[in-house]
Amino acid sequence: MITGLHHVQLAAPPGSEPRLRAFYAGLLGLAEVPKPAALAVRGGVWFRGQGVELHLGVEEDFRPARKAHPGLLVDDLPAMIARLGAAGVDARSDDLLPGFRRCYVDDPVGNRIELLERVRPAEERV
Numbered sequence: 146m147i148t149g150l151h152h153v154q155l156a157a158p159p160g161s162e163p164r165l166r167a168f169y170a171g172l173l174g175l176a177e178v179p180k181p182a183a184l185a186v187r188g189g190v191w192f193r194g195q196g197v198e199l200h201l202g203v204e205e206d207f208r209p210a211r212k213a214h215p216g217l218l219v220d221d222l223p224a225m226i227a228r229l230g231a232a233g234v235d236a237r238s239d240d241l242l243p244g245f246r247r248c249y250v251d252d253p254v255g256n257r258i259e260l261l262e263r264v265r266p267a268e269e270r271v
Contacts, residue, residue: 151198152199153198155199155201156209165190167253175197187203189203209251214258217259219260235250237249245264246264248260
C-alpha cells in the first residue's frame with residue numbers, strides 16, 4: 146500500500162547545477178539536500194521544503210518536461226510571482242482550478258513548474 150510521496154525527479158542537462166541552485170534554493174526557497182556519495186558522482190542536485198522533495202538528475206540527452214510537472218504549494222502566490230518576476234522569470238497565471246490561485250513558470254533548464262496557493266471559498270468569488 147502506498148503511504149505517501151517521497152520525491153519527484155526532474156531531468157536537467159550536465160553542468161546546470163549552479164542555475165538550478167539559484168532557482169530552487171535562491172528563488173523558491175527550498176533547501177539543498179546533500180546527495181549520498183554514491184549518487185553525487187552522477188551530478189544533479191536535490192532540494193527539500195515543507196512536505197516536498199525535488200531531485201534534479203543529470204540526463205545527457207536532456208529535454209525539458211513541458212507538460213509533466215510538479216505542483217508546489219506556496220503560502221503567498223502574489224509575493225512569489227513578484228520575486229520571480231524581479232529575477233526575470235515569467236509567471237503564466239490561470240484560474241482553471243477551483244480552490245486555488247496558480248501559475249506556471251519554467252525552471253532555468255525549461256522544466257515546467259506549477260505554483261499553487263489554496264484560497265478560502267469566499268476569496269474565490271473576489
